[in-house]
Amino acid sequence: MRHRLCLVLLSCCLPMLGKAADGMAAPTMEIIELDLKPGDDLVVTGIDSANWVLSYPAVMPLLPPVGAAWARDIRESAAEGALAEAVLFMESAENGARDGEWHLFRANLLLRIGRADEAQADLAEALKQAPDHAGVHTLAAVVASVLGQQDRAADHARTATRLAPDSAPAWLALSYTQQSAGDLPGALASTGRALAAEPRNGIARVREAELHLAQGHLPAARASAEQAVALQPDSAIAQGNRALVALLQRDAHQAQAGFAEAVRLNPSDANARFGLGLAYLLLGKTELAKAELETAVTRAPDNALFLAYLGRVQMSQGEYGKARENLRAAARKDPNNAAVRLFMGQLKLLENRPASALDEIRLAGALNAARRVYRDSSLLDDDLALNHIDQSRAYQALGFHDLALSQASQAAESGCCPAALRNLADQYASRSRGLQARRSLALQSLFDAPLGQLPLELDVAQGAGGGGADVPNHALPMGIEPRPAGLNEYSTLFAPDGWQVAVDGNLGGYDTWGEQVRLSGRAGGLGLGFAQQIQVSDGVDGKALDNRNVQLLLQGRLSPVASAFLEYRQADSAREEEYNPFDLLINSYLDLDELTRVARLGLGIQIDPRNSLRLLYSRQWRDLDWTYTFPAFAFSSVADFPTHSEMPEIQYRLNWQQFTLNVGASRFKDSGTYTDGGFSTSSDITAGLAYGYVTWHPTQELAMTLGLGRVDYEQEFVIGIDYERTLPKFGLHWSPFPGAHLRLAALEAVAMPKTGGATLEPVEIAGVQQWFGDEPGTVVRRANLHWEQQLTGTLSLILGLGNDRLSIPINSGAGTQLDEQYERWTRAGLYWRLPRDLPGSWEGGLRLVYDRLEQDRPNLYTDTNDLAWQRARNWTLGAQLSGPRGLGVLASLARVDAEQLFIPTFSPNIRDSQQFWMTDLAITKRLGGGQGQFSLGVRNAGNQSIGSYQEVDIQSPRFSPHRFTYARLQWRFD
Numbered sequence: 001m002r003h004r005l006c007l008v009l010l011s012c013c014l015p016m017l018g019k020a021a022d023g024m025a026a027p028t029m030e031i032i033e034l035d036l037k038p039g040d041d042l043v044v045t046g047i048d049s050a051n052w053v054l055s056y057p058a059v060m061p062l063l064p065p066v067g068a069a070w071a072r073d074i075r076e077s078a079a080e081g082a083l084a085e086a087v088l089f090m091e092s093a094e095n096g097a098r099d100g101e102w103h104l105f106r107a108n109l110l111l112r113i114g115r116a117d118e119a120q121a122d123l124a125e126a127l128k129q130a131p132d133h134a135g136v137h138t139l140a141a142v143v144a145s146v147l148g149q150q151d152r153a154a155d156h157a158r159t160a161t162r163l164a165p166d167s168a169p170a171w172l173a174l175s176y177t178q179q180s181a182g183d184l185p186g187a188l189a190s191t192g193r194a195l196a197a198e199p200r201n202g203i204a205r206v207r208e209a210e211l212h213l214a215q216g217h218l219p220a221a222r223a224s225a226e227q228a229v230a231l232q233p234d235s236a237i238a239q240g241n242r243a244l245v246a247l248l249q250r251d252a253h254q255a256q257a258g259f260a261e262a263v264r265l266n267p268s269d270a271n272a273r274f275g276l277g278l279a280y281l282l283l284g285k286t287e288l289a290k291a292e293l294e295t296a297v298t299r300a301p302d303n304a305l306f307l308a309y310l311g312r313v314q315m316s317q318g319e320y321g322k323a324r325e326n327l328r329a330a331a332r333k334d335p336n337n338a339a340v341r342l343f344m345g346q347l348k349l350l351e352n353r354p355a356s357a358l359d360e361i362r363l364a365g366a367l368n369a370a371r372r373v374y375r376d377s378s379l380l381d382d383d384l385a386l387n388h389i390d391q392s393r394a395y396q397a398l399g400f401h402d403l404a405l406s407q408a409s410q411a412a413e414s415g416c417c418p419a420a421l422r423n424l425a426d427q428y429a430s431r432s433r434g435l436q437a438r439r440s441l442a443l444q445s446l447f448d449a450p451l452g453q454l455p456l457e458l459d460v461a462q463g464a465g466g467g468g469a470d471v472p473n474h475a476l477p478m479g480i481e482p483r484p485a486g487l488n489e490y491s492t493l494f495a496p497d498g499w500q501v502a503v504d505g506n507l508g509g510y511d512t513w514g515e516q517v518r519l520s521g522r523a524g525g526l527g528l529g530f531a532q533q534i535q536v537s538d539g540v541d542g543k544a545l546d547n548r549n550v551q552l553l554l555q556g557r558l559s560p561v562a563s564a565f566l567e568y569r570q571a572d573s574a575r576e577e578e579y580n581p582f583d584l585l586i587n588s589y590l591d592l593d594e595l596t597r598v599a600r601l602g603l604g605i606q607i608d609p610r611n612s613l614r615l616l617y618s619r620q621w622r623d624l625d626w627t628y629t630f631p632a633f634a635f636s637s638v639a640d641f642p643t644h645s646e647m648p649e650i651q652y653r654l655n656w657q658q659f660t661l662n663v664g665a666s667r668f669k670d671s672g673t674y675t676d677g678g679f680s681t682s683s684d685i686t687a688g689l690a691y692g693y694v695t696w697h698p699t700q701e702l703a704m705t706l707g708l709g710r711v712d713y714e715q716e717f718v719i720g721i722d723y724e725r726t727l728p729k730f731g732l733h734w735s736p737f738p739g740a741h742l743r744l745a746a747l748e749a750v751a752m753p754k755t756g757g758a759t760l761e762p763v764e765i766a767g768v769q770q771w772f773g774d775e776p777g778t779v780v781r782r783a784n785l786h787w788e789q790q791l792t793g794t795l796s797l798i799l800g801l802g803n804d805r806l807s808i809p810i811n812s813g814a815g816t817q818l819d820e821q822y823e824r825w826t827r828a829g830l831y832w833r834l835p836r837d838l839p840g841s842w843e844g845g846l847r848l849v850y851d852r853l854e855q856d857r858p859n860l861y862t863d864t865n866d867l868a869w870q871r872a873r874n875w876t877l878g879a880q881l882s883g884p885r886g887l888g889v890l891a892s893l894a895r896v897d898a899e900q901l902f903i904p905t906f907s908p909n910i911r912d913s914q915q916f917w918m919t920d921l922a923i924t925k926r927l928g929g930g931q932g933q934f935s936l937g938v939r940n941a942g943n944q945s946i947g948s949y950q951e952v953d954i955q956s957p958r959f960s961p962h963r964f965t966y967a968r969l970q971w972r973f974d
Contacts, residue, residue, distance in 0.1 A: 062112075064105055070097050071105075083113045084302045084333075100129035104136055107143070113302055113333065116146045134163040138173040145180035153177040168194035168201045175207065184215050202232035206241045213244065218608050221245055236266035240275055251560035252282035270300035274309075281313070284452060284522065289313060297326075304334035312343045315350065318931070323347055338368035345390060352882045352926055354397035355794075355833045355843040361390045384700060385411040389423045396427065398845035399880030399890065400831045402798050405431075406741065406788055409767035412441075413695060413703055413733065418448035422455055424763075436773045439758040446555075446565055447604035447614050451527035452499075454553045454565075456518045501971075502932070508966040512537035520553075527555035527565075545575040561607065567600040569756060590628040597621045598756035610656055616649040618755035622672075643672025643683060645753070651760045658697040662762055665690040668753050685776070687752050688712040693729070693762050705731035705765055711750045713777055721777045721809050725750060731766025739790030743767045751778040779807040794835075800827040826852045834881075844881035844889075850874070872898040886926030886933070894918040917942055932971040939964040 062078040064071035070093035077086040090106050107122035123140045130136060137160040144153035157174040164170040171194035175187040188211045194204045205228035212221035222245045228238040243258025256279035262272035277292035293310040300306055311326035324347060330340040345360030365387040392407035408427045411420040425441035428434030442455045449455060499521030506514045513536055520529040531551040538544055548571070555565040573594045598620045605613040624641040651664035670685040691709040698704075707729030715721040729747040736742065745768035752759070753776040763769060768784040787799045804823040829849040836843055851874040878892040900912045922937030940963050 062105075062108060065101050068097070068101060069093075070102060078109070082302065083109050087113070100126045100133065100136070103129070104133075104139065107139055111139070111143055111146070116143055119143050120147065132163060134160045134167070134170060137163065138170065141173050141177050145177050150177075150181050153180060166197050168198040168204050170194075171197065172204060172207055175211070179211070179214070184211060187211055188215075200231055202228050202235055202238055205231060206237055209241050209245070218245070234265055236262040236269045236272050239265060240272055243275060243279070252279050254560070255279040256283065268299055270296045270303065270306065273299065274306055277309070284450065286313065286317065290317075302333055304330040304337045304340055307333070308337065308340045308343050312346070315343065315347050318928070320347065320351065336367055338364045340364075341367060342387065342390065345394070349390070349394060349397060352884075352886050352888065353841075353843055354394045354882055355836050355845070358391065358394040358398070358833070359836075361387060361394060365391070385420060386417065389419055392423055392427060397880075397882065398831075398833060399878055400796075400845055400847060401427070402827075402829055402849075403788070403796060403831055406743075406767060406786075406798075409743075409764055410733070410741075412764065413705070413766065418445040421445040425455070428769075434769075436757060436771050437763045437769050439756070440761070440763050443600075443602075443616075443758040444760060446553075446567070447563070447602060447612075449527070449555065449565075451525070451555060451557065452520055452522035454520045454527055454529040454555060456520050456529045456531040456551060456553060503971045504968060506966055506968040508537070509964050510538045512966075525556065527553070529553035529555075546573070547575075548572045562603065562605045564601070564603045567598075567602070569596075569598040571596045590626050593625045595621075595623045600756065610654060612653045614649075614651040614653070614760060616651075616760055617646070618649075618758075619646045620644065620755035640675045641672065641683070643670055645670035645685070645755050647755045649760050660695040660697075662693040663691070664760055666752075666759065666761070668755070670753060682716050685715045685753055686712075687714070687750075689750075689752055689761070691727075691761055693765075695731075701735040703731075703733040703766070705729070707731075707747070707762075707765065709749070711752070713750060713752075715777055715809075725779065729765050731768065733766045741786075741788040743786040743788075744784070746783045747781075749780045749782070751776055751780065774806060775808055777809045781805040781807075794833040796831045798827070798829045798831070801825075822854075822856045824854045826850075840883060842881050842883040844879065847876070847878045849876045849878075851876075868901040870898070870900045872896065886924075886928070888924040888926070890920070890922040890924075890937070892918075892920040894920075927971070932969070934970075935966075935968040937966055939966070 062083075064075055064078065070090060073092070074086040074089040077083075077089060087106065087109050090102065090109070093102060103122040103126035107119040107126065110116070110119035110122065120140070120143045123136060123143060126133070126136045127140070137156045141153045141156035141160060144150075144156060154177050157177040161170045161174050171190045175190035175194070178184075178187040178190060188208070191204060191208045191211060195201065195208065198204060205224050209221045209224035209228060212218075212224055225238070225242040225245050228235070229242050232238045239258055239262040243255045243262065246252075246254035246258055256276065259272055259276035259279055262269060263276055266272060273292045273296040277289045277296065280286075280289035280292060290310070290313045293306065293313060296306045297303070297310050307326045307330035311323040311330065314320075314326065315323040323343075327340060327344050327347060330337065331344065334340065341360050341364035345357040345364060348354075348357035348360060365384055368384065368387065388407045388411035392404045392411065395401075395404035395407060405424075405427045408420070408424040412424045421441045422445045425438045425445065428438040428441070431437075445455050499519065502516075502518040504514075504516040506512075514534055516531070516533040518529070518531045520527070522528070529552070531549075533547070533549040535547040536545065550570045552568045553565060554567075555563065557563050571594075573592070573596075575592050576590065598618065600616060600618045602617075603615040605615075607613060621644045622642070625639070626641075627638050629637075645668065647666055647668045649664065649666040651662060654661040666689050668685065668687040668689075670683070672683040673680055689709060689711050691707065693705060693707040695703055695705045707727075709727035709729070710724070711727060712724045713721055725748075727748045727750065729749075730745065731747070732742070732744040734742045743766045745766045747765050747768070747770060749770045751771055751774035757773075761770075763771075767786065768782065770782070771780070774780060782802070782804050784802045785800065787797075789797045791797055802823070802825045806821040806823070808819055808821055827849065829847060832846045834842075834844050834846065838844075851872075853870075853872045855870045856868065874894055874896050876892060876894040879890070881889045883889075894917065896914070896916055896918065898912075898914045901909065918940050919942040920937070920939050921941050922935060924933050924935045926933045
């Protein structure tokens with residue numbers, strides 16, 4: 001049910017039921033193709049940030065009675081799709097002419113433009129005049145389904161089949177009510193009864209195909225779609241249905257051809273135009289797609305969904321004014337349309353209004369979850385997962401990083417789409433120890449990234465790139481300023497047809513400067529990408545840093561189901577680090593010079609929408625030279641450490657019903673030689689891993705993850721390791737009532753060495769990260785509990801508890817051992833969205849967070865437990881405001897109390913206590929059209945004396961030492 005594009009073409013031109021009641025004429029049994037209206041729309045689900053919602057089904061053609069006087073004025077309006085106009089014409093009918101047929105036809109009109117309550121009132125009046133008319137019961141069943149009145153819908157549908165047992169439309173109407181109740185097998189069986197009654201009913205075959213699509217039965221859907229075309233080769237509806245199967249296969253070219261044929265057969269068919277626009281969007285032909293959507297809107301101006309998607313395309317092109325106009329028009333025509341609300345929320349994000357955006361996005365999720373007509377639970381899960389992505393971005397813009405990460409994790413745990421992985425990777429960008437997760441998530445999203453939309457973004461704070469360690473006191477802070485909401489990078493559906501360039505520049509204190517350039521686009525059917533990052537700094541303590549990274553990507557679509565990419569990274573780093581800073585005798589500076597090169601080749605095979613196979617081969621070359629001097633011993637040493645490693649990986653993913661399965665294996669092999677003063681030793685590492693994870697979604701409110709891994713680890717060099725271990729994993733995510741989320745995880749993992757620091761193995765268990773860049777070979781036992789509660793519409797609470805036990809490889813005189821380190825942390829946070837009526841159109845949020853961390857840990861290279869323990873408490877009060885003209889302000893005030901006990905090897909014990917305040921300030925200016933932003937800020941504005949950074953809670957931002965001023969420019973243009 002994940003990683004798929006599933007289009008459902010609603011049956012729209014069903015013949016009216018026969019067996020009319022006395023006084024109401026029976027319609028003809030012909031199939032007539034009309035313009036498709038809101039209830040007959042193409043509906044897409046499960047593709048990045050698009051949220052395609054099923055609207056209101058049409059089970060009867062818009063054919064007014066031939067002899068009715070009131071029908072003359074509305075016939076032309078109905079045929080041309082001007083449904084609202086037709087409703088107005090009907091109002092002119094005299095009261096005496098408002099018979100059962102009048103009420104039935106007006107109910108049909110009202111349903112198609114989203115006015116289900118009024119339609120139900122008309123049907124109630126029609127039933128008074130003709131209680132045994134099958135057509136009235138049919139339409140009443142559908143209206144009741146739309147309104148969530150399942151029992152009433154079932155009663156009307158069964159009455160319709162009793163009154164017309166040999167009528168295909170009667171059984172099709174019943175199938176709709178069964179599907180609305182979640183009974184897809186029953187709906188398919190009723191469709192089978194319709195086909196038994198009328199084997200050559202092409203619309204029934206279309207209905208059969210859509211039900212197979214809804215259940216992910218691609219071969220059966222393809223067969224039904226082909227039969228529908230065989231029965232009606234000149235039917236735009238049948239041709240369009242077959243095009244849907246092509247889109248489900250991710251074959252946009254075949255889908256384009258199918259919808260183009262539907263347009264040729266019926267140029268006035270607005271839905272065929274709409275489908276053609278979707279195909280163009282998937283091909284990256286944005287201008288052609290916009291032209292088709294504009295044509296669809298012209299032919300069906302009352303269609304809220306058409307207007308919404310036209311506005312969404314305009315939004316992606318930076319035409320905010322036009323987008324706002326179309327989205328507002330769509331909201332007026334159908335205020336309960338989930339897609340309209342979602343796109344309105346995305347527009348408000350781009351307009352720097354995150355609080356208003358969050359309200360719209362959450363409303364979209366509630367509306368979409370309530371619409372179970374034609375949608376099984378797995379498809380609704382897809383929609384809700386995509387909604388979580390946008391909620392995550394809104395929370396991030398408000399400065400609520402914990403809530404943003406929670407929403408991103410909820411989207412990613414369902415495995416719905418590459419956008420979920422990409423968004424989760426972005427959330428980890430602001431985490432001090434999130435580089436490991438960020439790299440793996442970005443790598444995983446590469447397998448499904450559209451051509452020209454490669455996730456190119458080198459990490460500003462990273463070191464050389466091989467080990468992935470960032471250098472304290474040097475790198476500019478990440479995540480302090482509001483991130484721009486760039487829709488293009490999250491949606492394959494709206495990927496621009498062209499090239500994109502993003503430029504970052506930054507300046508800071510202590511002669512710190514950096515730049516980053518990213519270029520991606522398409523050329524000759526290939527996706528190309530280039531990124532370069534430079535970071536230079538003298539550091540607050542005078543230790544120099546010079547990082548230079550380059551990344552190249554080449555991506556191609558080998559077939560409709562297979563894609564491949566080739567990635568190359570090179571990182572050069574020259575820096576100084578302090579060795580053993582807590583020992584008075586052997587404290588020293590190390591001059592480090594590192595060159596790392598990583599090459600990756602990935603192949604993704606989408607067997608079908610629910611099954612995919614991923615193959616990855618990575619190779620890394622690393623050369624690390626360092627020079628260090630021990631002043632106390634008048635001793636200097638020069639060491640050289642060249643290595644090369646390779647790691648093949650394979651992963652199979654299955655999404656079936658409420659289950660998501662990940663099964664994979666990897667084998668890491670590193671060979672190298674460590675040379676120091678003429679002494680040489682082997683540095684071979686061999687690590688094999690096999691794993692399996694299954695996530696079960698029995699309901700939308702509950703997700704359970706069970707996993708099991710098996711690792712075989714061998715390492716020579718200084719700290720020799722040789723062990724095998726079984727790794728159990730358990731995760732639970734439960735929403736016991738609206739606004740509440742419980743996340744529980746208990747897992748065991750091994751910090752595996754990885755080429756380039758990335759892997760295909762799932763990063764999280766129920767939103768709890770598995771790795772934090774721990775020493776390779778470290779065994780991690782982690783237990784986390786999180787409770788998230790929305791107290792009011794604007795106030796949220798998060799509580800968290802964690803207990804980690806790490807068995808770290810330690811080399812001692814008695815041999816290698818796994819020494820224990822313990823981490824216990826507590827977090828409590830209150831997050832308040834400020835009122836939306838602040839002066840000057842400002843919006844924003846406040847957060848109050850308490851963290852407590854306790855650590856007991858040994859030294860990594862001796863058996864003397866150099867660092868005995870560390871305790872830290874932190875209170876943080878932060879505010880983030882977004883205002884007119886793209887302005888944003890961030891302010892944070894933190895109180896830190898830290899205490900540490902060191903037990904050096906040759907020196908007396910050192911007890912260190914620090915209490916201090918830290919103040920961060922930043923101002924941002926977003927550029928028009930979503931093209932970037934400028935940031936200017938200062939970290940630790942109120943304190944110039946802090947000599948070392950503190951890290952509180954395993955996911956909190958790192959405190960920067962000393963005062964640090966920075967500027968950053970992000971600029972993107974197409």
